[in-house]
Amino acid sequence: MSNQTHRLKDGGRIDRGAALGFTFNGKSYQGYQGDTLASALLANGVHFVARSWKYHRPRGIVTAGVEEPNALVQLETGAYTVPNARATEIELYQGLNATSVNASPSIENDRMAVNQLFARFIPAGFYYKTFKWPRSWWGKYEEVIREAAGFGKAPTALDPDRYEKTYAHCDVLVAGAGPAGLAAAWVAASSGARVVLVDDQPELGGSLLSGPAMIDGLPAAAWVAKITDDLRRLPEVTILSRSTVFGYQEHNLLTVTQRLSEHLPLAARGAVRERLWKVRAKHVILATGAHERPIVFGNNDLPGIMLASAVSTYIHRYGVLPGRKAVIFTNNDDAYQTALDLKANGAEVTVVDPRPAGNSSLPATARRQGINIVNDAVVVTASGSRHVKMVEVARHQDGVPGQFITSLACDLLGVSGGWNPVIHLFAQSGGKAHWSNEKACFVPGSAMQKETSAGAANGDFSLSGALRDGALAAQQAIVAVGLKPIVLPSWKVVELSEAAIMPLWLVGDRKQVGRGPKQFVDYQNDVSAADIYLAAREGYHSVEHVKRYTALGFGTDQGKLGNINGMAILAEVLGKTIPQTGTTTFRPNYTPVTFGTVAGRELGEFLTPIRKTCIHPWHQEQGALFEDVGNWKRPWYYPRGKEDLHAAVARECLAARNSVGILDASTLGKIDVQGPDAVTLLNWMYTNPWNKLEVGKCRYGLMLDENGMVFDDGVTVRLGEQHFLMSTTTGGAARVLDWMERWLQTEWPHLKVNLTSVTDHFATFAVVGPNARRVLQKVCKDIDFSNEKFPFMSFREGSINSVFTRIMRISFSGELSYEVNVPANMGRAIWDAIIEAGKEFDITPYGTETMHVLRAEKGYIIVGQDTDGSVTPFDLGMGGLVAKSKDFLGKRSLIRSDTARSDRKQLVGLLSEDKDVVLPEGSQILAEPSNEPIADMIGHVTSSYFSPILQRSIAFALIKGGLGKMGQEVSIPLANGRNLAAKISSLVFYDAEGVRQHVE
Incomplete structure (x- = not known):
């Protein structure tokens, strides 16, 4: 060691x-x-x-x-x-x-x-x-x-750590706990405001911990401790240390990443590693400080070359002397404090300053301390292999190096080219920065949200200015949130006189910028001044284009050190001012944020919610295999013995066609629609009319988006004059409800109608097949199931085992079929009763795969599988559902020239020449066989199955002009190189007359 x-x-x-x-x-x-x-x-x-x-x-x-x-x-x-x-x-x-x-x-x-x-x-x-x-x-x-x-x-x-998310509201959020941030938090909290103070360091204080400043006669660190104690005693103050505000969104929503255990040894870390905070603040104070700028000169990237303020930080905060023979190269007074810090700890120091000698406070003190100062001079280049060993100093004349002065041996070079206010969050909030010639930096302009920048983040780099700015910003915030202002404290600090900064972006002969030692602007991406000159020569004059061409500002530091220098050099090359050249965009995240923080606990099985019906345990007991449909776990099929998918589906299909099957359809979306304007809303939502639908009747409807494309479908029943129950696809339930709410809230707020999701409230079971009526008659005695009393597309209400039951006679299989709806908490009991009643008919549960086969045999579509957001009702051959006598969402889009084209892709049936080959879904369709790598595609297969009742394969396809090509032959290239012929047919493959769903 x-x-x-x-x-x-x-x-x-x-x-x-x-x-x-x-x-x-x-x-x-x-x-x-x-x-x-x-x-x-x-x-x-x-x-x-x-x-x-x-x-x-x-x-x-x-x-x-x-x-x-x-x-x-x-x-x-x-x-x-x-x-x-x-x-x-x-x-x-x-x-x-x-x-x-x-x-x-x-x-x-x-x-x-x-x-x-x-x-x-x-x-x-x-x-x-x-x-x-x-x-x-x-x-x-x-x-x-x-x-x-x-x-x-x-x-x-896999990441073994856990991450959390939390939400908070406050009156005032203060980003940054340096002098301005602490002053702002103290004033705001003293007024009784709810304050959230966020700082990325383990202890509060910011720059006050990196220098010898005094406040109210106390060392800065002692003043910080006093203010911190005051804040911690106030119950309405939340202090988030080791935390970074990394994003500023609309409506004063700020995102914060809090690092809870990364500072601990691996074995000692707690249960949660990081926490993502989403904070909604009434007012925000940005006290994010400033970043010191480097200066661009030859070999300015050597190890041992540091920012001057960083040198002071390592001395004061960490008790580290980075070098013993140091040179400080600065164009402003602040770096003289670094020279004094080095001198006080035994280092030999020389200051190189392009400005003439002056009598401002820190240079005068340095001179009295015996520090060698070389004025009117610049460091031209540094030398060394893996560490800086020497710098060359030249006279500074008319903005460029002049006569060589001397070489200075050193093991440390501290550089300061001025300060850039940290305006990242301000820019993210929508604010526009403007250039200050006096301070040689971009400073915040007018705020676009309820926000105030303070201290160095606002371009005031003095300690007294930061304290004053922070207090005034808090007072402004207090008034803005409706609290009573307090008498502001007058913290006393020693005022220092300060000479003006001399902007210095690039040191060196511009004509030789690409011929001498590398002059780096962006250290991380190796972007040099010569690269910016090259980009400008090659026609990249926009700063955003230069950024992408050179990689300036890419990477983990996001240009925090190099971008302003890069913009200034580009401005000089183009003969423009810095404001005319502009800045690159400040985007979240301010600093890198782990994927774990963003994901939180939504990982693995928790990535999306898992929804199960009330019958889920029964399905598991029967050995069902499941598939994900939306967020739901739905039974896919029920294998018996050694059955594979195809054998199980064939058995389930034949049971539904020949006797009776039962499907758990509880996952279908259900939206309760009530109000005097319910019919008006449905008329807008659906393509077909709803005024004349009688109470007790059902109707199938198609829903379109604004572009006239099929959005969702389902059956809606009229429960009362002003009361409807709408069903949607399983995966579309939330989307349809959001869609309807959006229109009600934005375009038709005058409509008196209420929407309520009741998907989870009712369990739904489809009892399907020739014996379906007989099964239900055994368990439901108070409903007459005859065709006369209970016709197709109607519903009746009764009871099963004294449980309220609503039964709808609708069919998604083409068979005699009923959908039984009961309260979800009684779902398992009613399911068991139906299963028991159906035993004499060998009632067979079937899953989603069988459901798909049954509906495909009858030519019924599934929105999202047979449609893809580019399909109209006419493309589906369902133009009869499009009303001519009323308006509805998407109607006007149906008369566009594009939607009226005869060569649009239209949904048709496909019968493959080889009855045993099930066409792969998604297969491309050609007008004629071709083995060329590029061929003209006329469509694709949307659904494809083997039909047990027909003993052959069937498929749906979207084919250009398909409805006018019945009987024509097309070709489907398969992965094995074979071209399979298929004939375009009707979508209805079984019981075209539709007699089975009306059987006595």
Whole structure:
């Protein structure tokens, strides 16, 4: 185990009494409780932690937060592995195991590092221009590309952890717990508001924990502790630490991922790893801070080159001195604090600043402390192999480097090019950012939702400004939600004078931008300044096009460090201003979110709800095999002995045709429709009229969408003058109810009608076959089942074993058939009674496969199988159901030229030449046999079965102009190369006269 060579003797917020062992790339190291993996590696003198994506250049830790582009690791192994985790965010725990990604066989001996030798041949967009010839080699190219693409490796084992989702409402949500966020939360909570405070760090405080600031005479950390205690004592405050607001949706809905146990050793983790919060806030305060910008110069990607603020963070929060001979390259005053921090901890420091010498607070203090400052100068290039060793400094003249000044040996280069407010959530909320020339960054414009940006997120980078901004934002939120404002506190801090920033995007001779050392804009994707120049030369002038051509802003950091520099360089190339060039789109997620968090508990068998009918246990007892229909488990078939599917279905079909069968149809959608305008609604919903349907009668209806395409079908019964019971397909129940509610709420809110789903309220059993009447007469004595008293397409109400029963005489099989509806909680008892009554007729339960065969023999369609969203009633040969005397949804679309074409695909029957061959569903249909790889398809098979009663195969097909091609022969190419002939026929294969469903 190595020594912590760069750990300070004291200081930091780590627990030095809790040493933790961990491994990185197979080597053992030690850190402390409170470290991140990045800080622990730096404490052990490890800067070289990664290889870049394209060139496989050595890369080191650049930042201390979520914007880290380089230090990606594969965390843990097996089922617990996490690809592309940022070392700057991983809290150290005992036994942590991490490895570098994008390096093989090791980071030191990465075989793909050879790409550095060919860098000039793989610039931006090279993948669009190569691998095209010879065409036959593409398979080999693809293997190499897939091997080289990406960073880490996704786990192959099932995730053993559990994830949860929860929902919350609040008056004020504060995103970020730095100085502005804490001030806002304290003021809002003190007014009695319900506050949710979200921060991605394990402890609150943000930037206050990374510097020597004083507030009200207290060290910043002590002030943070006081405010935190105040907040925790208030019952209406919810603090979510280790949590990130990653999305801002409409109506002030924010999505938050809370990491509950990732900071613990694997063996000690709790039951829930992460929780997804969906928070609806009356008002939102965005105190998300700012990201420091790097500066683009030669070899600016070497390990040991870090953001200046990150250096201060490692010193103050983690007690780590990243380097002992440091250079700070800055165009603003803030980085002088880093120089002071380094100096105070024994490092030798030189500051390089392109601005002339000034007397603002921090530079003056640095000068008094004896820190060497080189003004009017820039770092032109850095040198070193796997760690920065030296920088070259040149005079800064008219925005470009001038005369060479000196070379400075160093083991650390801290860089600061200014600050970018974190406006991601603001942009996601619909707000538009605008460019501030004074601050050289994009700042929030007018809010589009009930939101206020505060502090650094609003472009105010001073501590006093952040505290003031946060308090004022909270006061605004309090008033907005209807609470009484309070007297705002006046937290006192030392005011610092500050010289203006000098915008500095790219250092170097523009004419030589592609000829010297690489000048990286996007570290993760190896996008250099030369790549942006190349994109502009090749005609990519839109920033969004440049992003996609160069990969600028792709990857896990989403351009948090590089995008503004990239936009500024593009603006310069195009001769435009930065506002004219614009920004790329800020999309969720702000930081990567695990699939587990999004999925929650909806995994495996819980991916979708499993719905079972009240007869499900009986089906299981009979050995039924099930299939999923919508969310329902429906019996597929009931094998007896060694029967396979085909034998069982043949037996079930013949039983229904020759005696009696019973089907559990409880899954059919049932919607109760009541109200004075119920008939009006049904007339709009269905293609056929409903005004004259008598009470006690049933009617089949087709439902269309706005495009005139069949949407659903089913039988509706009229229970009373203003009362209907509508049935839908099993899978379409929820969709149809949503569809009807949508029209009622948006277009016809004046209609007085109520819709209620009663699918689960009633159990439905179809008793089918020549003996169906005899079976039901044995159990239901108070209904006359004769044809005269109980005609087809009507219903009667009675009782079975004193249980209310509604029986409908409808048929989906072509046989004498009744649908028995009883309250679901009595369903099993009534089912058992019917089974008992049917024993003398050898009553046979049948499943969905038999149901399909029976309905296909009679030519009945199934919406969603024989239709596909592009089929009209006329295509189905069901034009007789389309009323001419009334309007309905989709009617006008039926008169379009396209829906009136004679060559539309139309539903017809198919009889294969070989009676024993069941055509594969989905098979393509040709006008004539062809063995060509490309042929003109005229249709496809939608349903196909073997008919036991007909002793031959039957099929439905959608064929162009099929209704006019009866008797014509077509060809179906099979997978074995055979072309099977089939004849177009009527859809009705059995009992074309329809006498069986009217049998006495």
